[in-house]
Amino acid sequence: MTYESPSVLDAGPSDGVDPDEFLRAAMRWHFDPATGSRYWLDRAERLAFDPRQDVKGVADLSLFPDLTDELRHVPVADLIPRGYGGDARLINVFDSGGTTGAPKRVVQLDDWMRHSTEQVDRRLREHGLPLGAQWLTVAPTGPHLVGDVLQRAAAALGGPALSIDMDPRWVKKLIAAGRGDEVESYTDHLVEQCRRILLTQDVGVLAATTALLERFAREDDLLERINGSVRAILWGGTHMDPDTRHLLATEVFPDVPLIGMYGNTMMLTALLERPGLDASQPCVFDPVSPYVFLSVVDPATGERVEVGERGQVIVSHVSKSMLIPNNAERDTAVRVRPAGDHAGDAVADVAPVATVKGETVIEGVY
């Protein structure tokens, strides 16, 4: 049977609900034995606090431990809140990239997919993306969230999306094994597929990973075509350092707006770059109230860093369909005040966590 949820929990991204109120409703939903998922109800007893009593606002999300490692093993059916009853419409199961071991799994239900697509669509319109233009998306699909987000965004803007698929896990394996030549071959294979589309179709919006855009920079014919006809480039999926971003925006694609996208599986959506900033300013990503909250913390103490300082990015996803609090990402960013009435932090210049290597000795004088 289906339980009635408080209407605030069904709010869309444009409804302007108070994030603290939304959060309290979400706690009641996810931790009520009648409506919560098996996953969260099982864990509720092990928490050192009562989410329904103690989580009064967004700031209290920090009470939760980071339990996302468990998402590597949990049966996905256990993640669906019981409150949906037989009406739960499971659209996708997404995996994280698997950089740090077995992938973590999350579920995308129909209601969340609509909210996610709506907020992406809104922000793309703020960037002035053309309506009805043909898209080319070059991003991983299948178990990966990013390709799904892009294709739904294209559809929301009335644009048919041509797409080229890629397998980032295989590329990571090749890199880890030091097989740089094979990485190059695979990238060439992707570029060749893109060339066939770009040179024969009228592509108005190009969405691709950072690595692919960098690779396009070496192809004079593609550059001419992209600068001539593409009206917006979306980049995402991996990091882009500020120097690369500036070079791509000013020298490689000087005639096309470059729009950053920051998303990951645990966020269950993508954040779009704040509009109105040029390439010499930091690339800022605002959160999405009331669903996605960011905080930037000192990884050693867990304390929030000051505005303008760099720290580790902590992401929380809160929706009717899923609760993923306090997930420590393998990203660092500069803490920025969010735009408008978004709660928590915004982030700028997202970069991978630096890995520290110990002193090792390799023989020789070099």
Add this chain to the structure above:
Amino acid sequence: MTVVTAGTVVKADGPVYLDALGPGGPYRTRVPSGVTDVSGTDVARLSLVPPVYVHRALAALRKAEAVPTAGLDTLLETAAEEFATGTVGGLGVREYEHLVSRTSGSPLTVVRTATRDTARFVGLARSSADRGRPRGAARHSGDPTLGSRHAVWARRGEVFAVNASGNHPGVHRLWLEALTLGYRVAVRPSRREPFTPHRLVGALHRAGVREDQLVLLPTDHQAAGALIRGADRAVVYGGDDVVARYAHDARVLPQGPGRTKILVTADTDWRGYLDTIVASVADEGGTACVNATAVLVEGDPAPLAEAVADRLSRLPGLPPQDARAVLPVYPLDRARALDSYLRKVAAGTRAWLGGDGIVDDLGDGSAVLRPAVHQVDHAGAPQPRAELPFPCVWIAPWTRSDGIAPLRDTLVLSLLSRDHALLATLLAEPTIANVYAGDRPTYWMAPGVPHDSYLSDFLMRSKAVVGFE
């Protein structure tokens, strides 16, 4: 206005910026990376360019024409003078040498000698490179001898990249030859000591080499791979891992450990050559690939080990910028790591010097690495292959029955012997790059004398040209 004090260079106008020197001029990244001296103090800001910059720079090099040969000697002499005496990139030569010494840890006198020597190599780079040209090949298609030779010397590619090391300023003498052979050159400096290539590239630009013919591309490790893959020919410095990685890549010439050796046969009294032997081990701070790593002695090696240890034990431990310094200095952590590595490798050998540790802590976060002399009990022992970046020598007995197996894989083999048959055998051995005989230190080098064969053996080929004469 610059004040040079014992420990630091203080520039009144702010930190030293080492920009990338790209095809469109100097390029500074948003957040340049720190260059630290041996005590961990920030002394400069180095702009590490991202892969997309590397690719665009390589594309610009590929489109540019070769440096013209007309007037090239004059250009090189001007650049050499500029390098040795000028103010380049805002640094006078004294400031430059101080920074090299403080960051690489090489003794200041070593750096100063290297400045003069490098200038000499720069001035003679064209004629040095030409020494590697086959007798049958004309220089270029306009050469009047082409008609009789029917062959011309031609490049195997257009763009040459160097992934350089920072152990000694002298490593930058090599790539000059590629430039004179018409290659457009991209130099990736060492992040530890980027000052020398920055100065040399700057001096060459000022002398007239165009910015799209020669670039300096500081990068992180990942973008270095893009640089090597994107060039037609590349030289890469590193350890055995680097040599193994590129062993089957015909486009890459790895420069690995030198494993330089001295062999003293029974017909020669080493006592007459002790100065040369000690110099081969310890001059240049012991940080060059042409410093001796092993001395093999026909007969009892103990007296030689004792004498070398005695000499090396007297070397003073001083900060690198001290005019009397002769030993290399490293960050303390690195020095300790090298010390414990040496302990592990040396297990089972007889320590004549350095057996109690080689770290001489200078108290400012840096440490002198003191010399080490160990004796192994047979020529085939594994230790003499351990080349370390300070005066560290393995002394081994050698007998005729050992043959030349323990002498293989050697950059410079110095032979102290009257045995001409042995000399001929060593010359014939493919894994020995250079053979010196008599009273020459192993680090002896001169313009036009091959170091690891002529670089042109790797960069050039001869093409038949018939009918144009």
